[in-house]
Amino acid sequence: MKITGVELRRIAMPLVSPFRTSFGTETARDVLLVRVVTPESEGWGECVAMSEPLYSPEYADGAADVLRRFLIPALPEHVDARLVGAALEHVKGHQMAKAALEAAVLDASLRASGESFGRFLGAERDRVPCGVSVGIMDSIPRLLDTVEGYLAEGYVRIKLKIEPGRDLAPVRAVRERFGDDVLLQVDANAAYTLADAPRLARLDEFGLLLIEQPLADDDLVQHAALARRLATPICLDESITSAAQAAAAITLGSCSIINIKPGRVGGYxxxxxxxxxxxxxxxxxxxxxxxxxxxxxxxxxxxxxxxxFTLPGDTSASGRYFATDVTEPFELSDGHLEVPRGPGLGVEPLPEVLAEVTTATEWIPR
Structure with missing residues (x-):
């Protein structure tokens, strides 16, 4: 497949409500989109890097720079979509930028061949169960109202963001209000240290599905030590940047569950x-x-x-975050989202919405 050019497009997407985690609060998403154009089709990819390097070392401006200067020029004149990762492997890091470019190339290739993204990856279901991630709230009553609203919408699993001092009380309140039948997990975003093990062990009484990334992202050994002290399963997120890291975590016993984020690991x-x-x-x-x-x-x-993928993911409906999405919205039905069946991603940006939210574009010819 020959690529004639790549567009880098920045869009501004206000969130319907602030989203607070242990590393900061987001009120809007500054999103970098990648559009790959070929003589037969075009494809889209989304870079998930944040505006600032808080969740990971990557950030949107840096992703745009590495795409412009190194990743896009590294693609061969005739590229096999399945081999994009190999073509970019010599560039160290920048997983989110690589993932966006790979997704756009795959989308273009699959649109041209008429195959859906799900079928190409090996999907076996036509819909997936959905959980929702609830940010840190300034009060427990507000948290309970928020969780009640999401359960009423049909979400099948609740994830609470936590940090030291905002952990036991909110989890206890949710359990007491909604009962043991609600699938409940927590996400620390690396906010704790191994010295906090006694406090984290107190979460065991709440029957959680998992505790996500309690310790630093670069410390598989201490996660293994913590896992031996908790009854609650440990899930790793930020620590898993590749299949090799996943293998190391499994070998060490650092986790029994893994959260797979395509942007964080370099692609689909x-x-x-x-x-x-x-x-x-x-x-x-x-x-x-x-x-x-x-x-x-x-x-x-x-x-x-x-x-x-046996546990519900954070694949929430569009309305969880955006009043208006750039594509036709994903809407929850009986706690599930439908897997798109059309060629490629099966969705396309709505031109009028895309024009309204675009803040900058750059065309890079090939």
């Missing part, structure tokens, strides 16, 4: 490799989210339909 093909690895070792996986628009959400929903 690497995500599939991690899925296959975990499935072979009996490790559960689920699909995380980075407040994606409908472009990234379509790809994530397709990934989450693979057989090893």
């Amino acid at each position: 093909l690497e995500s599939r490799r991690i899925h296959d690895l975990c499935r072979a070792h009996g490790v559960a996986v689920w699909c995380g989210g980075m407040l994606e628009t409908g472009i990234g959400r379509a790809a994530n929903v397709a990934l989450a339909a693979l057989p090893g």
